Amino acid sequence: MSVIAGLDDLRAALAVLPGGDDAAAMAIDRRQSRLTKPQGSLGRLEDLAAWLGRWQRRAEPSLDHVEVLVFAGNHGIAARGVSAYPASVTAQMVANFERGGAAINQICKTVGATLRVIPLRLEAPTADFTETEAMTEAEFIEAVAAGFDAVPASADLVCLGEMGIGNTTAASALAAALLGGGGERWAGRGTGLDDPGLARKRAAINAGLARHDAALSDPLLAAMALGGRELAAILGATLAARRHGIPVVLDGFIATAAAAPLAGLRRDALDHVQVAHCSAEAGHRGLCAELGLRPILDLDMRLGEASGAALSVAVLRAALACHLGMATFDEAQVDERG
Numbered sequence: 373m374s375v376i377a378g379l380d381d382l383r384a385a386l387a388v389l390p391g392g393d394d395a396a397a398m399a400i401d402r403r404q405s406r407l408t409k410p411q412g413s414l415g416r417l418e419d420l421a422a423w424l425g426r427w428q429r430r431a432e433p434s435l436d437h438v439e440v441l442v443f444a445g446n447h448g449i450a451a452r453g454v455s456a457y458p459a460s461v462t463a464q465m466v467a468n469f470e471r472g473g474a475a476i477n478q479i480c481k482t483v484g485a486t487l488r489v490i491p492l493r494l495e496a497p498t499a500d501f502t503e504t505e506a507m508t509e510a511e512f513i514e515a516v517a518a519g520f521d522a523v524p525a526s527a528d529l530v531c532l533g534e535m536g537i538g539n540t541t542a543a544s545a546l547a548a549a550l551l552g553g554g555g556e557r558w559a560g561r562g563t564g565l566d567d568p569g570l571a572r573k574r575a576a577i578n579a580g581l582a583r584h585d586a587a588l589s590d591p592l593l594a595a596m597a598l599g600g601r602e603l604a605a606i607l608g609a610t611l612a613a614r615r616h617g618i619p620v621v622l623d624g625f626i627a628t629a630a631a632a633p634l635a636g637l638r639r640d641a642l643d644h645v646q647v648a649h650c651s652a653e654a655g656h657r658g659l660c661a662e663l664g665l666r667p668i669l670d671l672d673m674r675l676g677e678a679s680g681a682a683l684s685v686a687v688l689r690a691a692l693a694c695h696l697g698m699a700t701f702d703e704a705q706v707d708e709r710g
Contacts, residue, residue: 374517374520374521375520376513376516376517376520376608377513377517378509378513379509379513379592381513382513382516382592382611383592383637385611385615386611386634386637386638386641387638389614389615389638389640389641390614390615390617391643392426392427392429392643392644393425393426393427393428393429393430394426395431396425396426396428396429396430396431396433397422397423397425397426399425399431400421400422400425400431400433400695401418401422403695403700404418404421404422404695406700406701406702407694407695407698407699407700407701408698408699408700408701408704408706409698410709414691414694416668416691417687417690417691417694417695418691418695420646420668420687420688420691421433421691421692421694421695423619423646424529424619424688424691424692427617427618427619427644428528428617428618428619429617432696433528433692434528434692435484435528435529435685435688435689435692436528437486437524437526437527437528437529438483438484438485438486438527438528438529438530438531438685439485439486439488439523439524439527439529439530439531440476440480440485440486440487440488440530440531440533440678440681440682441488441490441519441522441523441530441531441532441533441609441678442469442476442487442488442489442490442533442534442535442677442678443490443491443492443518443519443522443532443533443534443535443601443602443605443606443609444462444463444465444466444489444490444491444492444494444534444535444536444602445462445491445492445493445494445497445498445515445534445536445539445600445601445602445603445605446459446462446463446493446494446496446497446498446536446537446538446600446601447459447497447498447506447536447537447538447539447541447542447600448497448498448499448500448501448506448538449498449500449501449502449506449538449541449542449576449580450497450537450538450541451500452500452502452572452576453569453572454538454541454562454565454569454572454573454576455537455538455540455541455562455563455565455569456562456563456564456565456566456569457537457563458537459497459537459538460537461537462494462535462536462537463491463494465535465677466489466491466494466535469487469489469535469677470489474677475675475677475679476533476677476678476679476682479679479682479683480682482686483682483683483685483686483689484685484689485531485682485685487678487682488522489535490518490522490605492515492518492601492602492605493601498511498542498599498600498601501542501545501576501580501583501584501597501598502576502579502580502583503583504583505584505587505596505597506542506596506597506598506599506600507596507597507599507600507601507604508596509596511601512592512595512596512599512604514601515600515601515602515604515605515608516604516605516607516608517608518601518605518608519604519605519606519607519608519609519610519612520608520609520611520612521608521612522605522608522609522612523609523612523613523616523618525616525618527613527616527618528618529618529619529620529621529685529688530609530613530618530619530620530621531620531621531623531648531678531681531682531684531685532606532609532610532620532621532622532623532627532630532631532678532681533623533624533627533676533677533678533679533680533681533682534602534603534606534623534626534627534630534676534677534678535602535676535677536600536601536602537563538600539600539602539603539626539676540559540560540562540563540573540625540626540653541559541562541573541576541577542598542599542600542603542626543599543603543625543626543629543630544558544559544560544573544577544629544655545558545576545577545580545581545598545599546594546595546598546599546603546629546630546632546633547629547632547655547659548577548581549581549584549588549594549597549598550591550594550632550633550636551632551659551662554574554577554578554581555573555574555575555576555577555578556574557655557658558577558654558655559573559574559577559654559655560625560653560654560655561653561654562653580597580598581598584597584598591632591633591634591636591637592633592637594633595607595630595633599630602626602630603626603629603630604630606622606627606630606631607630607631607633607634610622610630610631610634610642610645611634611641613644614641614644618644619644619645619646620644620645620646621645621646621647621648621668621681621684621685621688622645622646622647622648622665622681623648623649623676623677623678623679623680623681624648624649624651624653624656624673624674624676624680625651625653625655625656625659625674626653626676627678627681628647628656628659628660628663628665629659631645632659632663635663642663642665645665646665646668646684647660647665647666647667647668648667648668648669648680648681648682648683648684649667649668649669649670649671649673649680649681649683649684650667650669650670651673651674651680652672652673652674653674668684668687668688669683669684669687671683
């Protein structure tokens with residue numbers, strides 16, 4: 373049985389979060405200062421190596437076991453014409469992942485990551501959040517627990533992504549609930565909406581915010597009212613990774629919005645998190661800025677399915693290779709700066 377069996381359990385788990393290892397990060401910084409390069413010349417690669425060490429809690433971090441988790445869910449709000457694709461595509465894409473035919477399969481093979489796709493009751497979409505809560509408390513906790521339990525304690529790094537037709541609407545509504553503004557601020561074209569579709573999306577978000585106004589002051593209740601099963605699972609997985617001492621890379625806009633309620637409840641809850649890339653989806657750059665998270669890549673991607681998160685593993689591997697493999701000035705017998 374999962375340790376997350378109700379909202380009280382979730383709040384209790386969030387109340388006790390282990391910190392990173394400052395000593396490990398400092399040891400990495402000291403080694404960086406001795407490597408054969410001008411200090412700071414590798415920029416964020418140096419910071420990322422220290423981040424890995426801090427949250428793996430070791431001065432010699434590793435990326436031997438990189439886990440990419442893609443959670444999939446369906447959304448009742450999709451029936452309001454807020455996506456360019458029908459809801460049936462969610463299950464069809466899950467099958468494509470399982471056959472190895474999607475972008476995420478190719479990227480995972482390229483960067484040496486293990487892919488797991490976890491469908492969450494695709495036969496039972498969440499409710500239309502303009503009419504009622506997207507999920508009951510039991511449904512929300514079931515999805516959070518599925519994400520929490522999916523994280524292997526042995527992983528060196530966890531990358532989190534999603535698949536779900538209609539989930540940019542849910543993510544936009546959740547961002548609005550947590551940070552203010554409405555559909556006009558947060559809604560983008562998602563999978564390729566035309567102007568009438570974008571108008572429907574914004575209207576649905578605003579209607580959901582109005583209906584659930586009383587819940588918006590509590591980030592968990594907002595996630596339950598406006599989110600989706602895959603978003604709730606990403607929240608649970610992000611929390612589990614923190615408790616296991618595993619650094620996390622979130623994919624794009626949807627994954628970032630999914631984890632954002634944790635920061636709404638506790639300011640340091642996402643300290644072990646990096647955002648993989650700045651999505652081309654409207655709102656992601658602003659969401660990252662609000663959360664104090666700086667994306668690793670900016671490639672105009674907006675595919676989802678953890679594609680950006682997996683791609684960022686290549687950068688993290690390069691950061692680690694430089695940190696562990698470069699010679700120091702003494703070892704290389706290179707003169708230092710005078």
